[in-house]
Amino acid sequence: MNEQEFGFETQAIRTQLERSQYQEHSVPLYLSSSFVFEDAEDMRASFTEEKERNIYSRFSNPNTTEFVDKICIMEGAEAGYAFATGMAAIYSTFAALLSSGDHIVSAGSVFGSTHALFMTYFPKWKIETSYFDINKPETIESFIKPNTKILYAESPTNPGVDVIDLELLGAIAKKHNLILIIDNCFATPYIQQPIKWGAHLVIHSATKLIDGQGRVLGGVTVGSEDLIRQIYLFSRNTGPALSPFNAWVLSKSLETLAVRVERHCENALKVAEFLENHPNVNSVKYPFLKSHPKYEIAKKQMLLGGNIIAFEIKGGIEAGRQFLNRIKLCTLSANIGDTRTIVTHPASTTHSKLSVEEKLSVGITEGLVRVSVGLETVKDLIADLEQALS
Numbered sequence: 001m002n003e004q005e006f007g008f009e010t011q012a013i014r015t016q017l018e019r020s021q022y023q024e025h026s027v028p029l030y031l032s033s034s035f036v037f038e039d040a041e042d043m044r045a046s047f048t049e050e051k052e053r054n055i056y057s058r059f060s061n062p063n064t065t066e067f068v069d070k071i072c073i074m075e076g077a078e079a080g081y082a083f084a085t086g087m088a089a090i091y092s093t094f095a096a097l098l099s100s101g102d103h104i105v106s107a108g109s110v111f112g113s114t115h116a117l118f119m120t121y122f123p124k125w126k127i128e129t130s131y132f133d134i135n136k137p138e139t140i141e142s143f144i145k146p147n148t149k150i151l152y153a154e155s156p157t158n159p160g161v162d163v164i165d166l167e168l169l170g171a172i173a174k175k176h177n178l179i180l181i182i183d184n185c186f187a188t189p190y191i192q193q194p195i196k197w198g199a200h201l202v203i204h205s206a207t208k209l210i211d212g213q214g215r216v217l218g219g220v221t222v223g224s225e226d227l228i229r230q231i232y233l234f235s236r237n238t239g240p241a242l243s244p245f246n247a248w249v250l251s252k253s254l255e256t257l258a259v260r261v262e263r264h265c266e267n268a269l270k271v272a273e274f275l276e277n278h279p280n281v282n283s284v285k286y287p288f289l290k291s292h293p294k295y296e297i298a299k300k301q302m303l304l305g306g307n308i309i310a311f312e313i314k315g316g317i318e319a320g321r322q323f324l325n326r327i328k329l330c331t332l333s334a335n336i337g338d339t340r341t342i343v344t345h346p347a348s349t350t351h352s353k354l355s356v357e358e359k360l361s362v363g364i365t366e367g368l369v370r371v372s373v374g375l376e377t378v379k380d381l382i383a384d385l386e387q388a389l390s
Contacts, residue, residue: 074189080222086205089219096234160363170198208337264307
């Protein structure tokens with residue numbers, strides 16, 4: 001039976017390394033920094049890549065290979081490389097593909113550390129970035145220059161939970177011969193596969209829903225074989241590789257991704273509906289709420305709405321602080337995608353150094369709260385949010 005005939009869950013569970021002589025049912029850990037050769041010729045052929053085999057765990061490792069293979073199958077990608085963190089994946093992907101003088105066109109709504117790369121570090125190497133408003137996709141082409149090489153976006157975005165039409169981005173990238181890179185972290189491969197819509201590369205912070213339990217850090221980039229080859233060579237020499245232990249944990253996590261994400265999304269939709277009807281809430285953004293401005297696009301390209309909700313509390317920044325201080329069950333943390341529900345107030349924490357104008361330009365109001373909805377009993381979550389809002 002061809003693997004393409006298998007369902008998502010079957011592939012996530014049954015894509016495994018070959019069994020060793022011990023015939024284990026669960027894949028073992030390969031905690032080895034290096035691998036041995038049969039003789040001088042084997043060693044020579046391995047280093048010249050005439051043989052495809054493990055040499056050194058900075059290059060590849062059986063556990064890492066299994067994890068990457070699973071993500072490639074889920075995303076419909078040709079190849080991939082796994083990293084120590086999501087930000088290592090983002091940095092290494094861009095650094096491998098860009099040269100001095102190149103230009104990036106990016107959605108303005110990007111993760112804070114990605115913004116720092118674009119605005120603080122890449123300019124040191126004469127790599128420029130132009131931001132477009134994710135709510136004005138008709139303006140994207142006006143930012144493209146002769147030296148533009150990459151078109152980049154997150155969807156849904158962090159922390160505003162905005163959605164952009166991936167099919168439109170794919171068409172623009174094709175028309176202008178750009179590399180389209182999508183951060184698919186909030187959606188996971190179960191909810192959304194950007195390659196179907198024209199993306200050349202897809203990036204994940206595996207630390208989030210892919211791990212799903214707040215245990216380990218990890219990142220991965222998958223996509224076309226020729227681009228991954230460049231990323232692999234850069235990473236092989238610069239050393240941001242994922243550890244075998246974390247790869248083993250993440251590969252096991254993928255076995256339960258579908259069932260976990262379905263419950264996350266079920267809980268999140270109920271929480272979003274509760275918040276939308278609360279008198280102390282101005283507005284709620286969740287992709288599968290009909291009130292979301294890109295609801296139809298979300299339904300087109302996403303299987304479910306994800307586990308992230310953004311809502312605005314009446315009363316601004318002080319009301320946001322009071323809300324956090326009243327929370328009892330939910331956790332105050334900077335992570336997302338955990339089994340435990342996490343709440344964050346970006347204006348007073350993660351984005352507090354931005355001016356009011358800068359915050360508003362990426363959809364962060366003074367009263368905005370981000371909720372990463374977990375797997376607890378949903379009535380308990382709603383009760384906690386209710387008492388904190390009241």
